[in-house]
Amino acid sequence: MSTLEFRNVSKEYRVRGASKLKAVDDVSFSLEPGKTIALVGQSGSGKSTIAKMLVQLERPTSGEILLDGKPVPRFGRGLRDYRRHVQMVFQDPFASLNPFHPVEHHLERPLLLHKRSTRANLDAEIEQLLTRVQLTPASEMRSRKPHELSGGQRQRVAIARALAPKPSVLIADEPVSMLDVSIRLGVLNLLGDLQREENLGVLYITHDLATARHFSDEIMVLYKGVVVESGPADDVILNPQHDYTKRLRDASPNPESQFATP
Amino acid sequence: MTDDTLLSIRDYNIVYETERPVHAVRDVNLKLQRGEILGLAGESGCGKTTLAYGINRLLRPPAVIRTGSAILHDKGGYDIDINALKVKELREYRWDKVSMVFQGAMNALNPVISIEKQLGDIFSTHRPQMSKADRREESAGLLDLIGVGRDRLRSFPHELSGGMRQRVMIAMALALKPQLMIMDEPTTALDVLVQRDILQEISELRSQFGFSVIFITHDLPLLLEISDRIAVMLQGEIVELGTAERIFRRPDHVYTERLLQSFPSLTGERGGFIRSGNDETRTKDEAIV
Known part of the structure; x- marks a missing residue:
């Protein structure tokens, strides 16, 4: 299992008219196997920019991303190998699956591409992945098209796809914000179970402090591209040090404190 | 409940008359008080939005109001039978009496028309006697009121942030001082800080x-947090209706309990849920079937 490290990473975007926009400013953290870090902050705080850099959809302006101490290769086989280790689940399961292809196609591609399965073994591997994300009966689900699935089922397919190359790090960018409340918890619990079974390092990006606390060991609070506070989940939520963390917490609906008076 | 009832809905049924008819709203009975915030909760497809559209008479075929009545008790002292309104009366009813902030409101503004023009439209349609200068002044006042500021009058939607566009939609809904505002997921796409500001504004x-x-x-x-009373909808039916506090403390219906249990608690015990699930027997997975 591998450790993913972010060392003094910054990302600047050039904005027309204005000068440069620093989306991520000198951020460092390390994601170890078996650990979940939640990244919280409001829209535009740089959460998704960090995720994009982690999966190499963007390159840092400065700083380094290291996998097991080695910098990420920029191209070729090395980059593919990096991608095998670091996989992502996207926010919108309605946009992240190809509507023309059945479920099995989405799992077949990563399995073959990353040589996780031979053609002969493909069927068994696909059904095993589907079973792991509780899309059963797998033999029936595999031939469904995305439009025949609910939002929660689609997100399970997306999770299965991310698991296909047997990654060591999983980035989940708001994995449940597009889903119905009543099924959110099921998907999060699934992610939690998989994380424990596979000993994954998980980066859980969200603006929901309650689930961040619930499913993570640590929380990092991002504000205007800067990590303003980080620490064990309970400490950050129950005893926030930074003003911004306090504002976030006070803005989150919390019926328990509202009705706390006897 | 006598004088201060604003809206009475009785035995309301809405059906989508498709090949296999869908009974989207089932025997709904509801009384809304004047000045009350009523929360309508339930998951996708439970009929929340269909009910709201019914109250606004916005349903199109194949949706049909099968039975039941919806009466608005106007503050002028007369009753309006919403189902019986004709085209011309509908124009006087909609937006003037009942307005709506639509789901995905952020994207509901016309991208090629300025905010001023879009707000002005409401007045030129519903208050034709108003002068142009008055319309502008009213629109500017509305933007001030909801915290966007009158200097944004000339802006186009893409020049505003998501939160600001949402506020503009709320300003539109407020324009004619309606007696009832229906807000369909008005803050869902926004982050918590913006959401908090807008909720404060509304109250x-x-x-x-x-x-x-x-x-x-x-x-x-x-x-x-924000409602006086909450109605919980399940498959077209209101299965539970009560004050927010009662729903929080003693939900009657199993479904309400399940809904509450699908929200992790923010500051309670780690691993606990909003309805801190006193019955330990229920595991997490059962809670969200």
């Missing part, structure tokens, strides 16, 4: 103008 405006609100969302913790 201040309510105390200022005294309108009632039907607030539709599936975010139960949010509803518990």
Whole structure:
């Protein structure tokens, strides 16, 4: 299992008219196997920019991303190998699956591409992945098209796809914000179970402090591209040090404190 | 409940008359008080939005109001039978009496028309006697009121942030001082800080103008905080209706309990849920079937 490290990473975007926009400013953290870090902050705080850099959809302006101490290769086989280790689940399961292809196609591609399965073994591997994300009966689900699935089922397919190359790090960018409340918890619990079974390092990006606390060991609070506070989940939520963390917490609906008076 | 009832809905049924008819709203009975914020909760497809559209008479075929009545008790002292309204009366009813902030409101503004023109449209349609200068002044006042500021009058939607566009939609809904505002997931796409600001705005405006609100969302913790009463919908039926506090403390219906249990608690015990699940027997997975 591998450790993913972010060392003094910054990302600047050039904005027309204005000068440069620093989306991520000198951020460092390390994601170890078996650990979940939640990244919280409001829209535009740089959460998704960090995720994009982690999966190499963007390159840092400065700083380094290291996998097991080695910098990420920029191209070729090395980059593919990096991608095998670091996989992502996207926010919108309605946009992240190809509507023309059945479920099995989405799992077949990563399995073959990353040589996780031979053609002969493909069927068994696909059904095993589907079973792991509780899309059963797998033999029936595999031939469904995305439009025949609910939002929660689609997100399970997306999770299965991310698991296909047997990654060591999983980035989940708001994995449940597009889903119905009543099924959110099921998907999060699934992610939690998989994380424990596979000993994954998980980066859980969200603006929901309650689930961040619930499913993570640590929380990092991002504000205007800067990590303003980080620490064990309970400490950050129950005893926030930074003003911004306090504002976030006070803005989150919390019926328990509202009705706390006897 | 006598004088202060604003809206009475009785035995309301809406059916989508498709090949296999879908009974989207089932025997709904509801009384809304003047000045009340009623939360309407439930998951996708439970009929929340269909009910709201019914109250606005916005349903199109194949949706049909099968039976039942919806009566608005106007503050002028007369009753309006919403189902019986004809085209011309509908124009006087909609937006003037009942307005709506639509789901995905952020994207509901016309991208090629300025904010001023879009707000002005409301007045030129519903208050044709108003002069152009008055329309501008009213629109500017509305933008001030909801905290966008009158200097944004000339802006186009893409020049505003998501939160600001949402506020503009709320300004539109407020324009004619309606007695009821229906808000369909007005803050779902926004982050918590912007959401908090807008909720504060809504409750201040309510105390200022005294309108009632039907607030539709599936975010139960949010509803518990802002609503006076909450109605929980399941498969077209209102399965539970009560004050926010009662729903929080003693939900009657199993489904309400399940909904509450699908929200992790923010500051309670780690691993606990909003309805801190006193029955330990229920595991997490069962809670969200």
